[in-house]
């Protein structure tokens with residue numbers, strides 16, 4: 001059964017917004033401490049785009065960090081369509097409302113704690129929630145290996161890689177075209193790591209095809225895997241059924257309420 005949403009709408013004000021890679025923008029928004037403090041790693045927010053009466057739906061976005069003391073959320077997003085392009089064009093001081101906290105967030109399975117090793121795998125703009133996952137695993141005392149993939153060096157959010165290194169993760173970067181790090185896919189690097197280490201968990205976010213590959217490699221290695229899924233969303237709180245996720249056992253779950261993080265074994269990839 002889908003849980004009940006505890007989300008509220010809060011005002012936000014843009015504090016910083018700037019491009020951080022080709023087509024990718026980082027926004028720091030000021031939000032009430034009540035929202036920032038309620039957001040667990042892997043949850044998401046649904047952002048209203050101001051000055052756009054034609055655009056009724058909000059933009060679901062994960063966050064890289066949520067700081068209750070500073071009243072801040074750090075978002076990193078690709079400008080792929082009208083709403084995300086408008087968000088990228090906002091100026092400091094502008095704002096509207098943001099709905100949250102939404103979704104379930106990452107969790108560490110039994111056995112993933114101090115003394116264990118976890119691997120996180122990010123592709124493209126899947127990196128922000130993976131940074132939050134790595135921070136959570138490091139806080140729990142896990143050693144963390146991170147694999148970060150991008151199409152090309154120009155598309156890589158380097159600030160996310162820097163933050164993973166600052167957290168003490170061992171980071172492997174892959175690019176499809178070899179312009180940065182190893183040439184190839186994140187799954188190639190993951191296969192190598194799985195041959196070297198026993199992992200208590202694998203946490204992943206990125207393109208669906210990448211996460212399906214990560215889930216397969218984790219299953220073959222006997223490693224528990226969680227994936228943060230993306231679906232088209234309208235309401236973000238269980239009211240519209242636009243965000244269905246097909247389940248391996250049959251039937252559907254709601255990405256916004258039962259996810260966005262799923263046990264990879266539950267998903268019909």
Ligand SMILES: Cc1cc2nc3c(=O)[nH]c(=O)nc-3n(C[C@H](O)[C@H](O)[C@H](O)COP(=O)(O)OP(=O)(O)OC[C@H]3O[C@@H](n4cnc5c(N)ncnc54)[C@H](O)[C@@H]3O)c2cc1C
Nearest residue numbers: 044060061062076077078080081082083084125230231232
């Ligand atoms: C829980 C969740 C967390 C997300 N976190 C991030 C994030 O941290 N950074 C980030 O860059 N993006 C993230 N996204 C995706 C982001 O919400 C979409 O890119 C955005 O809604 C596109 O809106 P638009 O009006 O600019 O583009 P549209 O004009 O709506 O779409 C442009 C293109 O993107 C595709 N698209 C639109 N929405 C989605 C979606 N939800 N999933 C997959 N494809 C989509 C469309 O099919 C189209 O091809 C997240 C999505 C979800 C569901």
Ligand code: FES
Nearest residue numbers: 236238240241256
């Ligand atoms: S987005 Fe409306 S039910 Fe999930």
